[in-house]
Amino acid sequence: MEQLSQLNITLAADLDLDTLTQSIIDTGTRLTGAKYGSFFERVATAPGEPELWKLASLTGAPLTAFTRFGLPRETSLFRPSFRNEGVVRSDDVPNDPRYGSMGGMPKGHLPVRSYMAVSVVSRTAGITGALLFGHPEPARFTEREERFIVGFAAQTAVAIDNARLFRSLDAENRERRRSEARFRAAIAAVQGVLWTTDADGRMVDPQEGWEGLTGQTFAEYEGDGWAAALLPDDAQPTVDAWRESLAERKTFVFEHRVRVRSGLYRTFAIRAVPVVDETTGAVREWVGVHTDITEQRAAEARLEAAREAAEGANRAKSQFIANMSHELRTPLSAVIG
Template sequence: MGHVEDELREEIRINETLLRIGAVLAAELDLDRLVQRLTDEATALTRAQFGAFFFTVEGGSGEPLSRYTLSGVPRELTERLPHPRLTPLFSPTMRGEQVLRIDDVLEDPRYGKNPPYHGMPEGHLPVRSYLAVPVVSRCGKVLGALFFGHAEPGVFTERDERVVGGVASFAAVAIDNARLYKASEAARRQAEEAHRQAEAANRLKDEFLSLVSHELRTPLTAILGWTQVLSTRECDAETRARALAAIHRNVRAQIRIIDDLLDVSRIITGKLGLARRLTDLGDVLRSVLDVVRPAAEAKGIELDVTPERPSVRVCGDPDRLRQILWNLVANAIKFTPRGGRVGVEITREEGVVHMIVRDTGRGISPTFMPYVFDRFRQADSSASRSQGGLGLGLAIVRHLVEMHGGTVKAESAGADHGSTFTVTLPLPADARSGCCDGDGKTSDYRGEGPSRYAAAMEQAPRRNG
């Protein structure tokens, strides 16, 4: 009778222990802390000298990866050891096939049969008693396994096997819950980030619409003012000429804005094409400099070109290459103060050509640098900013450069330290092949010639009419 009562009390104690461990595991939603707590509790419960939990994570070779927890020994003692492989002793549990309890590993016929160690590697913790229990989810998926060892033989009993099996059942539910919680948290953060990005996009859209309205209204106001002057009073020849020049200048400024918007629309819809042919970058640069030089001279900006008369042939669309260079050089002039310097350099390396535009202007702040090539982004997007524009030029530059198979990068030491833009384009392997007008012409500004670029340089008249 006393023996039965002892067994009953032991059974009650085991159940209470399992319930306590189950409650502890169920309350933990951090997966790493959960598995460590599981390993600690089960190791203490079985009186093992050390315990471990290995996740079932398959690598390319089918071997379990190294994500695991340890209990009973410092992790440093095992860091130099090879990770357990799917040996006949290890793999059945990792596959969820069975609980494995061995009184003496050294006497087991499966031990010592596997190269390269034929037993335990040097420095391995001494193992005689061995207990391994799979942790299997409710849907039958093997989540991992618990392993326990002791240096003495015959330590683990049938009771230990049964108790750890109960712990493994609690652990499977807790691990599933922790993983679901982790996935839900990741989904929540992703949704919050998507919401934040949507709000930012809407804010940028509103700012852009406000900016477009301002940029379109400014030349329209000047045009309206001068047409009223011409229609309501007699004008001498000088006033009439001034009025017509202002109207013409502001119309061209509006054309520039609309052209940029159309280019961006074509980029977004994938309808922007190139008319490739062998093109001398020196000729492209000289045509751009002819347009921008008056603006540079008006601000007393020194405009240097290195080499003085460059000549490098690339396979590209000459009009789009002109657009790339014009955007970079015109920006440099626009943001460089009076008396500053703008330099343009064309250099060759093996297989590529670099077009480098440097200025001594206001520079680019580190916070804005990641967005410098983004559409509709400007360091100052307020309507009261000192410089006009829609913030599209550099975005168009990047797209056109990439369409030519090249790259563009911006560098700056910070505000008021100038900036450097480098365009890198591939050189044709054979000047006689691989370059043709095969991509189609989808843009409609080509007949305008330099007027497209000249219009954009007339910033000050566009502002004050």
């Protein structure tokens, strides 16, 4: 029991699936006194297709000792371990009547007399593999080794489950980081400032973009402190509109003036969207972008001023023509009249 407890600590510490399976078979081979040890992994196949098994790890012999035979078949020797039908232990495989004239092994196989194998069964995925141990001498495995590999197989299943979960989470995290990098690059391309808040709309993490834009420190903008960087006339209307979007879980679209690092106020268009947890449906965080539209608004103002000036000129022109027409008609009326 103490030996298995120590093994459990050792296996739990390794979360790399490839090195873990090799460590498993190396440890199992050493502790059972086997000459050869192998871990065969069950390969996922489509429904209706035959099961496939591949050699994941081997110790005590070169890989070619197994791989030259191709994928393993469910011989009478291997079948119990591939189907979770209990521990197989034989003192002399070639002379064991349970496994036929060739002992259930193909011609040219490693010289195996003593043999012991067990299924590795996951609590979540069913049969995930099989541990196989062999020795060229007969009667090398006893009931003690048999009891040991039953507990060892259970520990192996837990360790592999943990490693697979870690690999899955690691892949998700890598993809999330790639997505975040692409998103930040896209924001940078349109000269936007990216920021995030928690589900309640409060800045709870350092915001590099906001710090660079406003010069505020995290202590200054944390929570709702970011509003202090807005033009005072714009601060309360922004907060009110932001709270409304938070309550209704709707996209926040707004425009306000921000005091930037230089001390000047510039005009920004804001758009923020909720990020919803697919499992619970709850808002996990908000992601927003500030886009500087100062020049755009200034250009629009100039165009508006020019339009108004043109309209004023047209009105003056029309009035001038009307006045001239009236003045010309007045003397003519006196002559004709």
